[in-house]
Amino acid sequence: xxxxxxxxxxxxxxxxxxxxxxxxxxxxxxxxxxxxxxxxxxxxxxxxxxxxxxxxxxxxxxxxxxxxxxxxxxxxxxxxxxxxxxxxxxxxxxxxxxxxxxxxxxxxxxxxxxxxxxxxxxxxxxxxxxxxxxxxxxxxxxxxxxxxxxxxxxxxxxxxxxxxxxxxxxxxxxxxxxxxxxxxxxxxxxxxxxxxxxxxxxxxxxxxxxxxxxxxxxxxxxxxxxxxxxxxxxxxxxxxxxxxxxxxxxxxxxxxxxxxxxxxxxxxxxxxxxxxxxxxxxxxxxxxxxxxxxxxxxxxxxxxxxxxxxxxxxxxxxxxxxxxxxxxxxxxxxxxxxxxxxxxxxxxxxxxxxxxxxxxxxxxxxxxxxxxxxxxxxxxxxxxxxxxxxxxxxxxxxxxxxxxxxxxxxxxxxxxxxxxxxxxxxxxxxxxxxxxxxxxxxxxxxxxxxxxxxxxxxxxxxxxxxxxxxxxxxxxxxxxxxxxxxxxxxxxxxxxxxxxxxxxxxxxxxxxxxxxxxxxxxxxxxxxxxxxxxxxxxxxxxxxxxxxxxxxxxxxxxxxxxxxxxxxxxxxxxxxxxxxxxxxxxxxxxxxxxxxxxxxxxxxxxxxxxxxxxxxxxxxxxxxxxxxxxxxxxxxxxxxxxxxxxxxxxxxxxxxxxxxxxxxxxxxxxxxxxxxxxxxxx
Amino acid sequence: xxxxxxxxxxxxxxxxxxxxxxxxxxxxxxxxxxxxxxxxxxxxxxxxxxxxxxxxxxxxxxxxxxxxxxxxxxxxxxxxxxxxxxxxxxxxxxxxxxxxxxxxxxxxxxxxxxxxxxxxxxxxxxxxxxxxxxxxxxxxxxxxxxxxxxxxxxx
Numbered sequence: 001x002x003x004x005x006x007x008x009x010x011x012x013x014x015x016x017x018x019x020x021x022x023x024x025x026x027x028x029x030x031x032x033x034x035x036x037x038x039x040x041x042x043x044x045x046x047x048x049x050x051x052x053x054x055x056x057x058x059x060x061x062x063x064x065x066x067x068x069x070x071x072x073x074x075x076x077x078x079x080x081x082x083x084x085x086x087x088x089x090x091x092x093x094x095x096x097x098x099x100x101x102x103x104x105x106x107x108x109x110x111x112x113x114x115x116x117x118x119x120x121x122x123x124x125x126x127x128x129x130x131x132x133x134x135x136x137x138x139x140x141x142x143x144x145x146x147x148x149x150x151x152x153x154x155x156x157x158x159x160x161x162x163x164x165x166x167x168x169x170x171x172x173x174x175x176x177x178x179x180x181x182x183x184x185x186x187x188x189x190x191x192x193x194x195x196x197x198x199x200x201x202x203x204x205x206x207x208x209x210x211x212x213x214x215x216x217x218x219x220x221x222x223x224x225x226x227x228x229x230x231x232x233x234x235x236x237x238x239x240x241x242x243x244x245x246x247x248x249x250x251x252x253x254x255x256x257x258x259x260x261x262x263x264x265x266x267x268x269x270x271x272x273x274x275x276x277x278x279x280x281x282x283x284x285x286x287x288x289x290x291x292x293x294x295x296x297x298x299x300x301x302x303x304x305x306x307x308x309x310x311x312x313x314x315x316x317x318x319x320x321x322x323x324x325x326x327x328x329x330x331x332x333x334x335x336x337x338x339x340x341x342x343x344x345x346x347x348x349x350x351x352x353x354x355x356x357x358x359x360x361x362x363x364x365x366x367x368x369x370x371x372x373x374x375x376x377x378x379x380x381x382x383x384x385x386x387x388x389x390x391x392x393x394x395x396x397x398x399x400x401x402x403x404x405x406x407x408x409x410x411x412x413x414x415x416x417x418x419x420x421x422x423x424x425x426x427x428x429x430x431x432x433x434x435x436x437x438x439x440x441x442x443x444x445x446x447x448x449x450x451x452x453x454x455x456x457x458x459x460x461x462x463x464x465x466x467x468x469x470x471x472x473x474x475x476x477x478x479x480x481x482x483x484x485x486x487x488x489x490x491x492x493x494x495x496x497x498x499x500x501x502x503x504x505x506x507x508x509x510x511x512x513x514x515x516x517x518x519x520x521x522x523x524x525x526x527x528x529x530x531x532x533x534x535x536x537x538x539x540x541x542x543x544x545x546x547x548x549x550x551x552x553x554x555x556x557x558x559x560x561x562x563x564x565x566x567x568x569x570x571x572x573x574x575x576x577x578x579x580x581x582x583x584x585x586x587x588x589x590x591x592x593x594x595x596x597x598x599x600x601x602x603x604x605x606x607x608x609x610x611x612x613x614x615x616x617x618x619x620x621x622x623x624x625x626x627x628x629x630x631x632x633x634x635x636x637x638x639x640x641x642x643x644x645x646x647x648x649x650x651x652x653x654x655x656x657x658x659x660x661x662x663x664x665x666x667x668x669x670x671x672x673x674x675x676x677x678x679x680x681x682x
Numbered sequence: 683x684x685x686x687x688x689x690x691x692x693x694x695x696x697x698x699x700x701x702x703x704x705x706x707x708x709x710x711x712x713x714x715x716x717x718x719x720x721x722x723x724x725x726x727x728x729x730x731x732x733x734x735x736x737x738x739x740x741x742x743x744x745x746x747x748x749x750x751x752x753x754x755x756x757x758x759x760x761x762x763x764x765x766x767x768x769x770x771x772x773x774x775x776x777x778x779x780x781x782x783x784x785x786x787x788x789x790x791x792x793x794x795x796x797x798x799x800x801x802x803x804x805x806x807x808x809x810x811x812x813x814x815x816x817x818x819x820x821x822x823x824x825x826x827x828x829x830x831x832x833x834x835x836x837x
Binding site: 306553600640641642649652653654659664666 | 735745746752
């Protein structure tokens with residue numbers, strides 16, 4: 001039961017979150033058009049209705065209460081329209097409501113107690129409702145039946161549903177059932193008809209069951225399927241005869257002779273799949289999509305990873321050495337092809353478009369724009385770009401920080417400033433996403449003031465962040481300063497509601513680091529600022545080069561390697577600190593000896609005997625001296641054991657490990673971190 | 683106290699274990715008998731090649747691949763600040779699971795399993811700092827030190 005409950009809660013959260021997001025989007029679009037179309041009103045009405053129903057079922061009364069009041073509001077709007085002068089007030093009110101709902105859902109997610117006091121927001125909605133229009137009649141039910149008695153006689157089939165004893169809230173469960181059935185057929189009636197608003201029906205449903213009438217067999221069958229997939233249903237029976245008029249229903253209950261009773265025990269009602277069917281999205285165009293728990297996908301990914309490893313274990317099995325096995329080679333090649341394909345598909349399953357994250361920014365631009373009186377347009381480019389789910393989860397906050405920064409610091413304070421600078425009075429913020437081979441690039445650019453390097457330097461000096469004289473800083477280094485922890489160009493009294501607490505940029509950097517990405521800022525004073533995040537597309541499987549140093553084996557991602565070459569002592573030059581350098585393509589690159597850095601024992605210490613790898617990552621490029629290259633492999637990145645993370649191994653260049661075909665472990669090196677750790681070591 | 687417990691053990695141990703009885707695995711490191719709760723022990727392995735990890739303290743011998751899972755290995759001798767020794771065939775790795783953190787303990791020898799009554803566990807003397815020992819037990823005139831696994835995995 002606990003498990004079923006958890007599943008339901010998860011579904012509820014997922015559904016409500018997407019509903020509220022949808023609401024936001026409708027509101028934003030409507031606000032842009034400065035009117036509510038009837039579609040919008042119906043859609044909001046439907047959303048609130050669903051949120052109310054599911055929240056009440058999950059016993060989140062505050063959420064249900066607010067949703068109910070909003071529903072009332074839109075019921076009135078649907079019937080009576082809304083006064084144009086009231087529109088902006090309505091939009092503000094609705095945005096506050098959607099914020100409230102979001103907050104509540106977040107609290108549910110974090111297992112925090114819900115805000116019991118919903119009176120203020122409910123009162124606000126109600127007072128808006130009263131001032132805008134007189135409500136003729138309180139709204140009761142969204143079901144297409146106005147009067148059960150009139151239509152009850154038309155049907156020829158009916159289903160009577162009994163719920164589990166003591167499951168509680170029978171009326172709401174009935175209502176959920178009705179909502180579910182509405183998805184599959186339209187013409188049906190039910191009794192009692194006011195289940196949703198009338199609590200007294202609970203008793204009636206408990207005693208006599210919940211009766212649903214249909215006009216034809218097809219609808220009935222479809223409804224039976226819905227009922228089978230619902231929770232807490234003890235039994236149901238399909239009555240194939242002249243339907244019982246509601247008034248006589250009382251007497252006929254016992255004599256349901258042609259009834260075909262079924263017990264719920266035969267129904268696999270607790271499986272998650274059935275749950276999702278019961279609570280599935282009302283929008284009918286989403287039939288081909290299913291919701292899958294991410295942990296299941298992670299497991300699938302793990303298994304595929306194991307298969308990749310096992311495959312290379314089999315094909316490079318030492319027992320096969322020296323044998324000529326034509327058929328085996330052929331089959332092995334086929335297997336390789338299939339595992340590659342499997343891997344691609346599993347990866348693609350985890351890919352989601354960034355549009356969800358991008359669209360959330362609309363709301364932020366709107367809110368900040370209103371409170372700071374800035375007229376800014378948000379342009380989204382490449383929002384259909386797909387990235388791994390874990391990446392999407394990790395880039396949401398950084399993008400939000402960046403957009404806030406652009407709104408707050410980037411765009412000029414007044415439109416007059418913009419006109420004076422010869423720009424369009426309306427500011428632009430562009431969110432851009434694209435794929436480039438193995439990376440996804442996300443750019444946030446604004447056409448605002450740009451970064452004032454002098455101010456940045458002065459501020460950095462004030463906070464003691466400078467490590468060399470001010471005039472030695474290049475433009476690029478100055479911009480890097482922005483991402484230092486504790487840096488904020490605003491002084492304490494200027495800290496605004498939206499940004500400027502000095503935690504923004506370094507948090508952004510940390511988040512991007514977490515998914516293995518890099519972040520750079522470019523800016524031209526007076527013209528604007530562009531922040532670019534580069535994030536590796538997939539985290540789990542990489543092409544790696546195996547290298548050996550002494551007895552240890554390491555893996556370096558192929559896409560970090562530019563070249564590998566042999567060299568001689570004569571080619572080595574020294575810098576002022578006696579650091580070794582090699583000249584490649586007219587540039588000098590520092591030489592890093594892996595065995596020295598990691599203190600490994602090896603016989604290869606002369607530069608002639610080993611091999612040099614020219615590696616590059618982010619803006620760092622250098623040469624790595626190792627004993628020998630062992631070959632190229634596709635490897636599955638495994639995270640290091642959590643215990644080791646406490647020793648900060650990542651900062652010494654070790655980002656993970658992988659299991660080789662023979663079962664031994666190879667350590668995966670991060671070229672960038674390796675370089676930085678060498679800097680701090682010397 | 684200790685005499686009483688010995689007597690108790692002699693009478694009760696072979697017959698049945700009381701509710702507060704727990705099984706502990708005894709291992710030997712630097713001639714001392716340590717015990718870890720058997721409930722935490724996943725398995726004991728010998729002869730596994732350890733991959734050396736650079737840039738970690740000496741007492742972390744490296745990582746091993748245990749059926750696809752990567753597990754760090756802690757050398758108990760070095761962790762207790764003893765001098766390193768050449769390991770022979772008797773030494774082995776005890777894999778334990780503490781709150782879903784898996785670590786392997788490299789020890790000189792695993793000897794046997796004992797039943798310890800919780801009541802017989804006494805606190806280590808406060809004045810003599812035993813960093814990773816959470817209790818001391820005296821059974822059959824042998825002293826066992828209870829390894830504090832939780833402290834071991836925090837660092």
